[in-house]
Amino acid sequence: xxxxxxxxxxxxxxxxxxxxxxxxxxxxxxxxxxxxxxxxxxxxxxxxxxxxxxxxxxxxxxxxxxxxxxxxxxxxxxxxxxxxxxxxxxxxxxxxxxxxxxxxxxxxxxxxxxxxxxxxxxxxxxxxxxxxxxxxxxxxxxxxxxxxxxxxxxxxxxxxxxxxxxxxxxxxxxxxxxxxxxxxxxxxxxxxxxxxxxxxxxxxxxxxxxxxxxxxxxxxxxxxxxxxxxxxxxxxxxxxxxxxxxxxxxxxxxxxxxxxxxxxxxxxxxxxxxxxxxxxxxxxxxxxxxxxxxxxxxxxxxxxxxxxxxxxxxxxxxxxxxxxxxxxxxxxxxxxxxx
Numbered sequence: 001x002x003x004x005x006x007x008x009x010x011x012x013x014x015x016x017x018x019x020x021x022x023x024x025x026x027x028x029x030x031x032x033x034x035x036x037x038x039x040x041x042x043x044x045x046x047x048x049x050x051x052x053x054x055x056x057x058x059x060x061x062x063x064x065x066x067x068x069x070x071x072x073x074x075x076x077x078x079x080x081x082x083x084x085x086x087x088x089x090x091x092x093x094x095x096x097x098x099x100x101x102x103x104x105x106x107x108x109x110x111x112x113x114x115x116x117x118x119x120x121x122x123x124x125x126x127x128x129x130x131x132x133x134x135x136x137x138x139x140x141x142x143x144x145x146x147x148x149x150x151x152x153x154x155x156x157x158x159x160x161x162x163x164x165x166x167x168x169x170x171x172x173x174x175x176x177x178x179x180x181x182x183x184x185x186x187x188x189x190x191x192x193x194x195x196x197x198x199x200x201x202x203x204x205x206x207x208x209x210x211x212x213x214x215x216x217x218x219x220x221x222x223x224x225x226x227x228x229x230x231x232x233x234x235x236x237x238x239x240x241x242x243x244x245x246x247x248x249x250x251x252x253x254x255x256x257x258x259x260x261x262x263x264x265x266x267x268x269x270x271x272x273x274x275x276x277x278x279x280x281x282x283x284x285x286x287x288x289x290x291x292x293x294x295x296x297x298x299x300x301x302x303x304x305x306x307x308x309x310x311x312x313x314x315x316x317x318x319x320x321x322x323x324x325x326x327x328x329x330x331x332x333x334x335x336x337x338x339x
Contacts, residue, residue, distance in 0.1 A: 230336030266329025
């Protein structure tokens, strides 16, 4: 039986829209072979469960997803961190806070890798919901966690269209709560970074310009401050790919990405300094490859329990047509623009 991920990979490969295969484009631009340079970041997906159903979600996360990382797999992650030089741990989902081992995992990362930078990606809305998650903001503060919060626009109308009715107001409430705890404030070390995604098949605006707009709008209208804005291109996979196909904009969007290919972005691709860990411990070059179930190259460890930094550090990167999304315009990564 063909999985949804396999079907999407096949579609991306066979529906070429007249676009050169990404691997050939990289070769043509003088950037081949595309290989890893180091492992600075271990990005860990703790599960696909989420309380929202966002239209642009590349994970296809939602309340009906049951995939979840167990404590056993988390222990393998901790062992890998202790035996490596990795100093940035990027916790993502779904909504990672919904994993019942979330607090335990963060505490153990902090105790076993004391100087590490811990990033947690949040949709914000759990913080002001029921009592189950109300303690999370204070917990993150105590653990010195950097928060990366998704806010795809500063407009209520746009956010609610993308993420669901009422989500903007709940997000603003959560951001005010975080500001009151010291997050995003200049006099504190608690970093609060926001994430912008376009609301449709277009490239993000220039990151610094859009960051300035966010600062003005959020402060003037809501009194909210933050540290940095990350602009992330919508990837042509999962739920967003389905949206492109249903709207008839797939080839139009892929052509835009390909025409906007930037060889300077290739030098800074996040897959070159990151290893992604799936909820079941399987290793990938990036979170996007994880969603398409595209494995690491043969001959290197495929599971976090077999982690070997030396073998993974110089691996060749597995690519596909979706990779045009990371190399278009100013480039895109989980930490924003690349150039």
